[in-house]
Amino acid sequence: MNYLLRRSFASILFGGLLVSAQMQAQAQEFRIGFVSTDRIFKEASTAKSAQLKLEQEFSKREKEIIDLGAALKTLADTFDREAPTLSAGQRTTRQKQLVEQDRDFQRKRREFQEDLNARKNEELQQVIERANKVVKQVAEAEKYDLILQDAVYVNPRLDITDKVLKVLNSNGVK
Known part of the structure; x- marks a missing residue:
C-alpha cells in the first residue's frame, strides 16, 4: 500500500509539473503592454499643437x-x-446696473468656459484617435496580445508609452 501512495503522489506531482510548465509557456507567449494616456496628452506633439x-x-x-x-x-x-x-x-439705480x-x-464667462471645454474635447478626441492608431500599429508590429490604458499599477517593463510617443511624434500614423 505504501508503494501505491508513493506512485500516486509521484503521478500527481509529475502532472502538476507538466501543467505548470505548460502555463509558463503560454504566459511567455502572451504579451501585455501599457500606454499612459496622461503622458500622451502631455508629451505628444499632436497634443501640444x-x-x-x-x-x-x-x-x-x-x-x-x-x-x-x-x-x-x-465699478x-x-x-x-x-x-x-x-x-x-x-x-x-446703480445697484441694478451692477447686478x-x-x-x-x-x-459671458460661462459661455466662454462651455465653448472652451467643447473645443478642448474635440481636440483631445483627435489626439486620442491618432494615439489609438499608433497603439494598434505598435501592438501589431511587436505582436502584443493586449494593451491597457488605465490601471492601478503597472510594472514599468510593460509600459510602451515611449514607443507610442516616438511614433506619434514622428507622424508615423498610417
Whole structure:
C-alpha cells in the first residue's frame, strides 16, 4: 500500500509539473503592454499643437472676460465708496446696473468656459484617435496580445508609452 501512495503522489506531482510548465509557456507567449494616456496628452506633439491651437483661438475672448471682470470690480468698488453719499434712488439705480453687468459677465464667462471645454474635447478626441492608431500599429508590429490604458499599477517593463510617443511624434500614423 505504501508503494501505491508513493506512485500516486509521484503521478500527481509529475502532472502538476507538466501543467505548470505548460502555463509558463503560454504566459511567455502572451504579451501585455501599457500606454499612459496622461503622458500622451502631455508629451505628444499632436497634443501640444492642439493646446497651442486652443490658446490662440481663445486667448482674445479670455482677455476680454478678464478685462470685463476687472472693470466690474472697479465699478463695484466705486459704488461701495460712493454709496453713503448717494440718494436712495441713485443707489438703487446703480445697484441694478451692477447686478445686470454682473449677470452679463457671469453669462459671458460661462459661455466662454462651455465653448472652451467643447473645443478642448474635440481636440483631445483627435489626439486620442491618432494615439489609438499608433497603439494598434505598435501592438501589431511587436505582436502584443493586449494593451491597457488605465490601471492601478503597472510594472514599468510593460509600459510602451515611449514607443507610442516616438511614433506619434514622428507622424508615423498610417
